[in-house]
Amino acid sequence: MTTRTGTGASGLDRYFRITERGSTVGRELRGGVVTFFTMGYIIVLNPLILGFAPDIEGDFLGGGPGDGSNLAAIAAGTALVAGVLTILMGVVANYPLALATGLGLNAFVAFAIASEMTWADAMGLVVIEGAIILVLVLTGFRVAVFHAIPAQLKVAISVGIGLFIALIGFVDAGFAGNATSVPLQLGRVGELQGWPVLVFGIGLALLVALWVRKVKGAILISIVVMSAIAIVIESVADLGAFSADNPKGWALTIPKFPDDLISTPDFDTLGEFSLIGSFDRVGVIAALLLVFTLMLADFFDTMGTMTAIGAEAGLLDEDGTPPNTQRILVVDSVAAAAGGLAGVSSNTSYIESASGVGEGARTGLASVVTGLMFLVAILLAPLVSLIPSEAAVPALVLVGFLMMQQVTEIDWNDIEIALPAFLTIVLMPFTYSITVGIGAGFLAYVLIKAVRGKAALVHPLMWVVSGMFLVYFAISPITDWLT
Secondary structure (H helix, E strand, O other): OOOOOOOHHHHHHHHHOOOOOOOOHHHHHHHHHHHHHHHOOHHHHHHHHHOOOOOOOOOOHHHOOOOOOOHHHHHHHHHHHHHHHHHHHHHHHOOOOOEEEOOOHHHHHHHHHHHHOOHHHHHHHHHHHHHHHHHHHHOOHHHHHHHHOOHHHHHHHHHHHHHHHHHHHHHHOOOEEOOOOOOOEEEOOOOOOOHHHHHHHHHHHHHHHHHHOOOOOHHHHHHHHHHHHHHHHHHHHOOOEOEOOEOOOEOOOOOOOOOOOOOOOOOOOOOOOOOOHHHHHHOHHHHHHHHHHHHHHHHHHHHHHHHHHHHHHOOOOOOOOOOOHHHHHHHHHHHHHHHHHOOOOOEEEOOOHHHHHHOOOOOHHHHHHHHHHHHHHHHOHHHHOOOOHHHHOHHHHHHHHHHHHHHHHOOOOOHHHHHHHHHHHHHHHHHOOHHHHHHHHHHHHHHHHHHOOOHHHOOHHHHHHHHHHHHHHOHHHHHHHHO
8 A cells, every 4th residue: 555755744654654554643643642551550560569679688779778769760760761662662663562661570570589689680680681582583583483383372372461461450450359368359359349440340331332432542532531530539539559458449550649740850770780790699500590580481471462462453464473573572672681771670562552552553653652651751750640550451451352352263173272272361361471371382282292193293493492481380499409
């Protein structure tokens, strides 16, 4: 399809291939804004995870005293890296995928790695992990692994991620929880309680109504309207943040106008890393095992995420491969190292980008918009906290449904692909981990092929990766044995 020529807009269109991908500048702008609102919570949440975890010497990230006074520095570093790398993803890879500090990875770094060494040492391991993944990308190994995955297993990865992000939406909204011995239940205590859950419920109903009516900007409209309602509720009821003593509070951010809407950025965490300190502190073998654990999670989380985003956006080719795969993976690898260099933990691709795709985003222009909003948030971080998760996560539930529709592409009568696909799909939400779901699916696929006498039909890289996943699942006893 040809595009207009002779205008500034056409230059933008040609660079990002907006018309070619069936989108418009307006859709890309809305999609970028929606993605930011859906994942902007990381600016608030990452400091809470990293800022109160002491390292082995009792020190805190950014040199703070651990009383919350350095959270602004962690927030600024988080927003800076997310903004720069998300813009890079848009400009270099032209893909509607945003990046930020990886949830789960940051908790692992804070509580499993930093507790064994200094913060600088821990961030050095993150830098090393990102550098190794970058080498694997540049040598073609990471892309080769992606091509070795059977097409229907890639579909299962997308479907599993759909269920996973829907579960994230329900849990973050307090609609599902595990406050008792039951793994998951209705609400946090076996029933729905509090105004925040009502905000989520009304927001989901509003979004569904707008969506089925095909209203442009449905997701963005829903987020803005429900955020306004949440602000009113908080001003009247003064609910505060959720805690064990306040089960009816807001989950991640409180929709309350801060005293200062503009803050002066503090970048004290930047450069807080030591490349080789961890090897002296815990030994070479233990340090390498920690790097391996970080690397495998990053390696496959992004593969699954970019596939799911591409499937939802209709960007995959007949083999289930996104456009510019190599560039996407290069930027993602650089992001992992950049997070360590900035002292804010490994950065990775965010599945919440699917909310922007659901709003119509199909190109890297949406990522540029999301990245610019992260950069603006460095100054306006207090204003970002006005958007409660309860107002934003209905988008994740809707996108989870849209991604689930791909399940019909799996041949459920073929046990050799159906069982691995099933394990991939269910274990992502059940274990709250994309990597675990992918690993279980790979191992099941290789096992079934082998016991049926079809081992020769399995791509050699699938054997290699499955062996890596065996090590990943057994990492704890292996670490105990070797150290």
